[in-house]
Amino acid sequence: MLNIGVIGYGDRIAGMVRVLSSFDIPFKIAAITDPRAVEIRNSGNEFVRGTVFYDTAEELLTMQPLDGVMIGTRCQIHAEMACKVAPTNIPLFLEKPVATSFEQVKMLHKCYEAVKTPVIVSFPLRVSPIATTVKEIIDSGHVGTIEHVVAFNDVPYGTVYFNAWYRDFQEVGGLFLQKATHDFDYINYLLDSKPKWICAMNSQRIYGGDKPVDLKCKDCDEQLDCPESPFNAFYVQSKGKGVKQNDWQYCVFSKGLKNEDSGSALLEYESGVQVNYSQNFFARHQAARRGARLYGYKGTIEFDWYKNTILIYGHQQPKVETIDFSGGMSHFGGDIELCHDFLLLMQGKTQSRTPISAGITSALTCLWARESVEKRKFCEIVMP
Secondary structure, three states: OEEEEEEOOOHHHHHHHHHHOOOOOOEEEEEEEOOOHHHHHOOOOHHHOOOEEEOOHHHHHHHOOOOEEEEOOOHHHHHHHHHHHHHHOOOEEEOOOOOOOHHHHHHHHHHHHOOOOOEEEOOHHHHOHHHHHHHHHHHHOOOOOEEEEEEEEEOOOOOHHHHOHHHOHHHHOOHHHHHHHHHHHHHHHHHOOOEEEEEEEEEOOOOOOOEOOOOEHHHOOOOOOOOOOHHHHHHOOOOOOOOOOOOOOEOOOEOOOOOOOEEEEEEEEOOOOEEEEEEEOOOOHHHOEEEEEEEEOOEEEEEEOOOOEEEEEEOOOOOEEEEEOOOOOHHHHHHHHHHHHHHHHHOOOOOOOOOHHHHHHHHHHHHHHHHHHHHOOOEEOOOO
């Protein structure tokens, strides 16, 4: 029986625990530290029956013999908690982004330089079946060496970054860190190279506005007119099974919101390959897409996780090859891969495919993207 400790038992970690249970490898959530301890204990969650709750991460790490630790706190303290786990050599599952500031990423880098603690960073796109298949195609030489990349992320659920806790810029660090951290990572993986230079920009042209920052949808008198109200989300956008009022949904047209609703980045890699990346947060329904075009001399690979397809366009023959995947899997099948890896890592049977070095490289790239936006200049992606 594997004993797992959890620092921050939020929705994401709770979901991953359910995925862990898909495998016939016995484990239990032996310990949790979370300020919502009473709520979690009384939630009826089958995985926390018999769990011991601690007030601090230090107590959890010193008072429980653990085979693994999962960190699912709010983003701002991911790095701090990961550094507490580092000296224990206990296998760690760490949510992204691994850091939200240059100070944190330097601390994390220094901390993990000195230890051999195995880490799985929560980068499900890199290990998803589509990404690993694209990697196999690239490595086979079928389309030649990849010389240019255009990547895109059109997010159909983007309002969550403006109407829920994600709207707190100080907490999340902006949407390069929240979303592009995944995309930069899978691009790094596919190219087998590190980004060296970045130029980025973003804008807020849809969300934000003049409404009170504490205005909740349920208290607003513009329910019938506002396109983002629970009423119109259901009635016009066909989202959900009915009008659902709640206590967490804030107005997306509030004052003081700093998250961007679109962003772009141009990157140059150590290999010389150029990557053009864009993300936006107001695409809806069938406009959603996430993937890339990778151009080689012999052919172009195009893939989209939302369409569950890989297309290979021949350059020297007029033909197109199509690979279809089944859908409906959490994070496009990447979550089950991460959980499988974590279970085997705790048993000492495998190595991480999403190591802490990948998390640090991605976070550093996102931080320099943010710096480029603020300074309006090209930035070299180096440890400051």
